[in-house]
Amino acid sequence: MSTPAAPKTVLITGTSSGIGLAAAVLAAQAGWQVVATMRDTAKAGPLRRAAAEAGVEDLVQVKRLDVVDPASIDTCLEELLAEHGRLDAVVNNAGAGQVGTIEQGTVEDVRATMEVNFFGVVQVTRAVLPHLRASRGRLITVTSVGGVVGQPFNEAYCAAKFAVEGFMESLAPVAATAGVAVTLVEPGAVASEFVNSIGVDLPAMLTAAGPYAPALQTYVERTVKSFSTAQTQAEAAAPITEALTTERPAFRVQTSDWARDFVATKLTDLDGSAVQAMTSAWVG
Structure with missing residues (x-):
């Protein structure tokens, strides 16, 4: 009798909530051994409960990984390889929102946003590529429609x-x-809860916005409304599982019909006028 093959191993960053949490559970349901990482493992409760409810707690292993801390990346990978022997896929999901405009913020705010959302991805990617080459694996990165279309008050x-x-x-x-x-x-x-997701005091931001207050108020009202009718976290995470399991994954995948239409506006807008007309309406 042949020995059953061990499940493939995927490392997912930013799994304490949101898309990362949903992706970890869905990947485990698809039969993957999931190494679910987060900066603060004390926040693993919601993930553990979701995995237990889905009956996949044995396939979800929580580890600490802070994408802006190279030592924590190296430690996590060393433990993963010692315990599982191989790494078949990585999902770069960790990130943080930032709302504001440059005149009202600082260059340090921009650097901090770049550190988490860009350099964190770069550091993880650099560390995992040798192992993905060995397994001929997959590197999946969660960006945003905001990585294609620039949006008001989301400059950084x-x-x-x-x-x-x-x-x-x-x-x-x-x-x-x-x-x-x-x-x-x-x-x-x-x-999700928009205010919590960006981690700011919106009333205070509006008070401090000066000449940009009317535009910010209009933007916030429009954005809160869009979040109230948005797709679920599981719906947004489903394409990640598909990219893990399909024979030939696409390079770029949007998670909803709305996202596909939104991105298409940019990709067919050679002079930029369509995007400017669209996003100008968001600020009044």
Whole structure:
């Protein structure tokens, strides 16, 4: 009697909530051994409960990994390889929102946003590529429709996501020569609490916005409304599982019809007028 093959192993960053949590559970349900990482493992309760409810707690292993801390990346990978022997896929999901405009913020705010959302992806990718080459594995990165279309009051966040898109678009053909498939997953709005997701005091921000207050108020009202009718976290995470399991994953995948239509506006807008007309309406 042959011995059953061990499940493939995927490392997912940013799994304490949102798309990362949903992706970890869905990947485990698809039969993957999931190494679910987060900066603070004390926040693993919701993931553990979701995995238990789905009956996949034995396939979800929580580890600490902070994408801006190279030592924590190295430690996590060393433990993963010692325990599982191989790494078949990585999902770069960890990130943080940032709302504001440059005149009202600081260059340090922009650097911090780039550090988490761009350089964190770069550091994880650099560390895992040798192992993905060995397994001829897959590198999946969650960006955003904000990595294709720049959006008002999201200058730093969109800049970081644009950078990730350019980085991965450039890396993909090189990685493919070594057998590693690269995929970008682009969600739109995902059902959540908007204020909590960006981690700011919106009333205070509006008070401090000065000449930009009317535009910010209009933007916030429009965005809160869009979040209230957004797709679920599981719906947004489903394309990640598909990219893990399909024979030939696409390079760029949007997570909803709305996201596909939104991104298409940019990709057919050679002079930029369509995007400017669309996003100008968001700020009144």
